[in-house]
Amino acid sequence: MAWREIEHTADWAIEVTAPHLPGLFRDAAAGLYGLAGCELGNRSPDRDEICVEGPDVETLLVSFLDELLFQLEVHRVAHTTLVPRIDGEELSVITSPVRVVAVNKEIKAVTFHDLEIVQTDDGNFHATVVFDV
Amino acid sequence: MKLSDLQKIDDWTWEIPTAHRADMRVPVRVFGTRELLEDIIGDRSLEQAVNCSTLPGVVGNVYVMPDVHQGYGFPIGGVVATEYPTGVISPGGIGYDINCGVRLLASDIDFREAEEQLDALATALDYLCPSGVGVGGRHPVKDDELDEVAVRGAAWAKSQGLATDDDLRRTESDGTLPGADARYVSERATDRGRTQLGTLGAGNHFIEVQEVEEIFHGEAAGAMGLREGALVVLIHTGSRGYGHQICTDYVKSFQRTMREHQIVVPDRELACAPMDSDEGQAYIGAMRCAANFAFTNRQLLAAGVREAFAEIFGGKVPDWELRQVYDIAHNIGKIETHVVQGKQMKVCVHRKGATRAFGPGTEELPPEYRDLGQPVFVPGSMGTASWVLLGTEGSMARSFGSTCHGAGRNMSRSAARKKVHGATLAHDLEERGIRVRAGSMRGLAEEAPDAYKDVDAVVGAVTGAGIAKRVARLRPVAVVKG
Numbered sequence: 001m002a003w004r005e006i007e008h009t010a011d012w013a014i015e016v017t018a019p020h021l022p023g024l025f026r027d028a029a030a031g032l033y034g035l036a037g038c039e040l041g042n043r044s045p046d047r048d049e050i051c052v053e054g055p056d057v058e059t060l061l062v063s064f065l066d067e068l069l070f071q072l073e074v075h076r077v078a079h080t081t082l083v084p085r086i087d088g089e090e091l092s093v094i095t096s097p098v099r100v101v102a103v104n105k106e107i108k109a110v111t112f113h114d115l116e117i118v119q120t121d122d123g124n125f126h127a128t129v130v131f132d133v
Numbered sequence: 134m135k136l137s138d139l140q141k142i143d144d145w146t147w148e149i150p151t152a153h154r155a156d157m158r159v160p161v162r163v164f165g166t167r168e169l170l171e172d173i174i175g176d177r178s179l180e181q182a183v184n185c186s187t188l189p190g191v192v193g194n195v196y197v198m199p200d201v202h203q204g205y206g207f208p209i210g211g212v213v214a215t216e217y218p219t220g221v222i223s224p225g226g227i228g229y230d231i232n233c234g235v236r237l238l239a240s241d242i243d244f245r246e247a248e249e250q251l252d253a254l255a256t257a258l259d260y261l262c263p264s265g266v267g268v269g270g271r272h273p274v275k276d277d278e279l280d281e282v283a284v285r286g287a288a289w290a291k292s293q294g295l296a297t298d299d300d301l302r303r304t305e306s307d308g309t310l311p312g313a314d315a316r317y318v319s320e321r322a323t324d325r326g327r328t329q330l331g332t333l334g335a336g337n338h339f340i341e342v343q344e345v346e347e348i349f350h351g352e353a354a355g356a357m358g359l360r361e362g363a364l365v366v367l368i369h370t371g372s373r374g375y376g377h378q379i380c381t382d383y384v385k386s387f388q389r390t391m392r393e394h395q396i397v398v399p400d401r402e403l404a405c406a407p408m409d410s411d412e413g414q415a416y417i418g419a420m421r422c423a424a425n426f427a428f429t430n431r432q433l434l435a436a437g438v439r440e441a442f443a444e445i446f447g448g449k450v451p452d453w454e455l456r457q458v459y460d461i462a463h464n465i466g467k468i469e470t471h472v473v474q475g476k477q478m479k480v481c482v483h484r485k486g487a488t489r490a491f492g493p494g495t496e497e498l499p500p501e502y503r504d505l506g507q508p509v510f511v512p513g514s515m516g517t518a519s520w521v522l523l524g525t526e527g528s529m530a531r532s533f534g535s536t537c538h539g540a541g542r543n544m545s546r547s548a549a550r551k552k553v554h555g556a557t558l559a560h561d562l563e564e565r566g567i568r569v570r571a572g573s574m575r576g577l578a579e580e581a582p583d584a585y586k587d588v589d590a591v592v593g594a595v596t597g598a599g600i601a602k603r604v605a606r607l608r609p610v611a612v613v614k615g
Contacts, residue, residue: 007545011205037575058401059388066381073374074324076267104573106266106335106615108377109229112384112401113205130205132229132377133336133546 003031006128012107013114013130021057022084024117024125025064025093029082032065035131037104038078043096050079050093058115060091061127065110076100108132134179136170139163145598146531148194149183156399157186164532164598165199169590172543173201178208184399185213189407190220192473192480196532198487199594200541200586204228206402209486212535217468217479221396221405222413224387224420226483228464229380231420232427233338233371234305235510236435236460237521239358240365240442241452244344244610247364250445254342255568255611257441262340262434263332264615265572270331272433276323279375279426280315282330286425290432297457300432302499304460305489305507306467308428314418318375319382322419326375326426331433335572335615337580338370340438341512343519343607350604353523356501357458357508359605366455367519367607368434369512371464376423383416408481417466424465431460458521459508463488463538471533482533490524490536490601509601513540513588515569515580515614516562519607520592527599536601537592540585553581568611577614 002023003016014031018024052063064084071077079095113130120126139147142162147170149161161182165173173179178201185207186195193214201210206225213226247254263270272293274282282289287308290296301308333340343365348354359365372379387404390412391397396405406413439455446453466483473480482489491498491507498507507524517540528534544552555574558581562569571577595601 005547007547008203012546054385055389055392059385063385066385070321070325070378073267103266105576108336108374109381111205111229112388112404115401132205 002027003034005035008130011130011133013128016127016129017124019124021086021125024127025061025084026082028061028065028127028129029068029079031129032068032107033078035105036072036107038072038100039102040078041099041101043098046097048079048095048097050095052091053089055089057086057117058112060086061117062110062112062115064091064093065129069107069110072100072103106133134174136174139170145594149179154183157183158191159186160194161186161197162194163197164600165594166590169199169594172586176203178203178210181206181208182211184403185211187399188213188215188221188223188403188405189396190215192216192478193533196535198537200537200539200591202541202543204485206400207485210537210541211485212487212533213483214471214480214533217481218409219407220481222408222416222466222481223403223405223483224380224383224416225402225404226485227420227466228485229377230371230464231376231380231423232462233464234427234431234460234462235512236368236431237458237510238366238435238438238455239458240363240455241360242364242446242450243362244364245362247446247450251342251611252568254441254445255570255613257444258340258438258613259570261441262437262613264334264613266335266615268332269328270433272331273328274330276327279323279327282429283315283318283422283425284313285309286428287432290429295436296432300435300457303457304428305462308432308460310421310424312418313421313425315422317415317419318379318422322375322378322382325378326373329373329375330426330430332373333370333434333615334373335576338615340434340613341367341609342611343367343609345605346518346608347606350523350602353505353604356505357521357604358456359458359521365607366438367510367512368431368438370430370434372423372427373430375426379419379423383419387412420466424462428460461488461510469534482535484535486538487535488538489534490528491534492524492526492529509536511537511539511588511592514582514585515612516565516567516582516609517588520588520603521605521607522592522601523604525599525602528601531598532600536595540588540591542584543586544584546579549581549584550575550578552583553578567609571614580614
């Protein structure tokens with residue numbers, strides 16, 4: 001698994017590692033859905049696109065995960081098979097939307113807490129994302 | 134942070150002086166015993182409090198309550214005041230769950246006489262007070278109605294026949310923050326809030342039926358309608374997705390705002406804007422909308438609680454009706470006047486995991502409380518006591534009229550899940566006479582009593598420090614959680 005839950009006193013946090021930035025975004029999304037305990041319905045051939053803007057890559061990640069959270073909470077949709085593309089201050093993600101059958105845990109918000117996307121000597125990208133619950 | 138970084142002021146108060154770090158503008162004052170402090174320094178809450186002391190316009194001291202634990206940006210259990218209007222306002226200093234707070238309802242129903250009906254009461258509460266992930270409220274509203282809720286707060290509930298005049302009088306700010314402006318609330322926040330009005334949510338939110346176990350201040354208890362051995366109900370929830378999204382929106386937008394105003398903060402969750410800027414005023418207007426949503430939310434849940442009591446006790450127990458004691462916020466920003474360095478100053482008091490605790494003589498309080506002080510509610514964890522306190526003159530002088538808000542966590546959610554089995558915990562609570570209705574056993578495990586600090590010790594610290602006084606101790610007999 002490219003994400004894992006880590007200790008945080010009051011809330012939930014994940015650590016994400018990926019060989020490239022688009023992969024980090026994709027795995028962070030998987031972490032959000034994993035923590036929320038989403039049960040997915042059948043896949044469909046539909047495609048969707050999520051676009052967000054931000055002055056830095058951390059804001060892009062928070063904005064992207066915030067969009068996923070909104071879609072999950074309001075429309076009961078999860079976005080899978082993500083193909084993220086980052087171009088300067090813009091992120092666009094082609095997705096396969098899937099109906100969500102059940103959500104087991106409520107996430108209030110995606111925070112900037114301790115969020116810094118870093119690339120280590122091995123070339124991998126790492127980030128810690130904290131969710132308010 | 135080490136204990137040696139703190140200077141002892143008295144047995145209940147410690148200080149981190151500005152010499153501790155070059156960018157501190159004001160000292161940090163921590164309320165707690167030495168034992169509580171040894172627990173507090175185990176996480177980053179004091180470092181976060183020091184970060185708060187760097188905010189532009191911060192005045193007085195940053196105050197840390199004995200139930201503090203690490204948050205994001207601001208610690209949870211902190212009070213920060215910034216000079217109005219030129220100082221900053223920070224959404225992180227109020228929290229994602231804007232106006233998360235607590236309401237207490239009192240009755241004359243004797244616990245011993247009602248005990249046989251408590252299982253049925255717990256089930257009725259679970260049914261009539263929607264809780265849990267994705268569960269909608271019983272009063273869905275259209276967008277224009279939601280805007281009305283956002284501006285009018287609990288007064289909207291009264292117009293729908295779901296609140297009394299006494300309910301409003303006995304709510305902080307009468308259940309309505311003036312100056313709410315729905316134009317500054319995003320469509321996204323409205324979408325999230327539309328179906329969630331009148332819902333408890335999940336996580337650490339709850340409705341608890343309790344017995345008044347012991348009274349410490351007879352006069353105050355009498356004014357509040359609290360009687361030893363009687364049942365009361367505590368409701369803990371906030372502004373749901375509506376408030377969460379408002380905070381999210383402005384934490385994000387303030388990242389850019391800070392660049393425009395050349396503000397640098399040590400933590401991105403301290404994102405802020407000057408209160409006299411367009412962005413600052415927009416957040417204040419939106420924040421007040423969320424606060425009013427939360428007052429209304431607790432009002433609608435109280436209506437559900439009253440329905441449950443009517444169903445179970447109506448016609449069977451005399452004087453079964455519930456009356457409101459008070460309703461308080463513990464995640465909020467308020468423009469108030471306080472004495473700072475000997476002078477009256479208008480400030481924005483950010484209370485995040487801290488409760489307003491105004492002392493005797495406060496004009497806003499209803500007449501029955503005005504000479505006593507403001508009621509304060511301190512929920513413990515499931516299975517432990519909760520407390521009713523009073524605000525004091527001491528809190529006005531020592532903590533911007535604030536005190537603690539709860540027991541505070543001392544264990545992560547993942548550690549609690551590993552240590553505690555939810556179904557076993559539910560069984561143990563039932564064995565102790567605490568009926569449990571929980572939407573998630575995993576969520577229940579995360580809220581295990583072992584995950585929280587000792588609420589009696591927390592209350593001992595705030596009363597020792599003179600920023601609250603004891604009125605009554607409550608023990609749980611039924612819990613509803615999402």
